[in-house]
Amino acid sequence: MSFLSLQNASLRFGGIVALDDVSLEAEEGSIFGLIGPNGAGKTTAFNVITRLYRLDAGDVVFEGKSLLHAPPSRIVKLGIARTFQNVELFPTMTVLENVLVGAHTVSRFESERSVRAKAQKTLDYVGIGDVARRPAAGLPFGTLKRVELARALVSKPRLLLLDEPAGGLNHGEVDELATFIRTLRDDLKLTVLLVEHHMNLVMRVSDHVHVLNFGRTIASGPPAEIQRDPKVIEAYLGGELEEAS
């Protein structure tokens, strides 16, 4: 049985079909890339998995159990943490406090001191330990993305959903990020679901790539296969994929 699966998931907003009978299966320990042109339904899929959106039909199954009856605030407790495309932080709190909120579900019976130490360690791990005491508002976008990542990691997830982690990064930084995502997966025994526009990154780190267009699955398979798939090339007008290969 697969670790996480969407089974015939459909969701429409008024006349717009956001997900149309999408099925996907992510293996435990894999890095699963979810790609597609703008508006393809990638972030929608994330919002369905984290229960922010309700499916019209189909099911979301995580470790053999349907998620459809869990309230959105339980998702983290079940072992699924996420980041957001445009960064959703708590602007009036410090960086450390943001991460402490991330530890909400795992700190109920823990002393404040040890939770703080844990949060600081997580910030060190993602490489921004020195900004712990600064207010989250006003830090550069790349740093904010790392704060969000630390906030997700501190909850000890088994499945990590990354929504465009390469947003706003330059070429060299994207290379570093690719290595970092793999390290992350190996260090923390994670399964990673990756939504990303940066084709080069997705093709390099993913074990499996799933392509959506207008809410429908158009291809699914190992990166090398996806890069040759005529339907995928057509959806992207050829441009970006050639660059990646």
Add this chain to the structure above:
Amino acid sequence: MKLVPIGVVVAVLVALPFLISGYHQGLATYVAIYFIAILGLNILTGYTGQISIGHGAFMAIGGYTTVLLSADQHWNLLATLPASLGISFVCGLIVGVPALRLSGVYLALATFALAVSVPQFPLKFSKFLGGSNGIHAAQTKSHLWLYVVGWSCSALAFAAAWLLLRGRIGRAFRAVRDSELAAVSSGVSLPIYKTLAFGVSAAFAGVAGSLLVLVTNGYAQPGEFGVLLSLEILIGAAVAGLGSLWGVIVGAVFIGLLPSVAPDVPLIGSAHGQDVVFGLIVVLIMLLLPNGFAGFLRRFEPRVKTTIKSDPKTS
């Protein structure tokens, strides 16, 4: 921790009753009552971002609880305080559930309706609640007794608020205020924490209401708990500074003492002009200190100087 300012405030409060008359002890007790009520409202509005213009209603519930238990059941007045706390807490939870569906102006209006309607209950059920004349407790207490009890309750309330807000729960409250989306995604349950904030906040208001009844010679009357009281508490919280505990004492002094000082202002401060003075000062404070007294204090805090020294990998 800010031990020095707390020590100074405590020392002043302990010394004060030996230095002032009974009348002024009464005034100081009003300050204690506003302190507790503003503290409670701050937890709700300042920390979780749910506005309430209806806290006078919870004070009424607390006040009538105390008087009824004293007059009908002959409870000791001190023993009525925990009862009032518990009943107000439950009432707060009950109001908090429908409030989950409201926010901003709509929540403000709904709580305003509460402030308007709850004081009508004694008129409707005048047989039990005494109608517009009110009912009164079996005992009355001295100014000194009220002062000591009032400020002891304030100290307990402050300690409770500080303990509640400093750790996991306080952060969850602030997370809800800052971003509901991020809060939920971090595992913070909106229904639980928003309702809890309403309950705790109402419990504080209930105790304040009980004390208010005691300080008015044990009388509970609908007029005491009118809309104006709710507005005063909200103004006090704004003057104190929302989202911080350290300005609350200033907000309480402001609301508690200004009405009795305002008539002494030359020219406009006559008996009729005191509201004008009050209003003017509120406007001035909001213009000069938009973040209240707590925001004023924050200006003197040492700025965090650490710039990003070693360039983090991302930027």
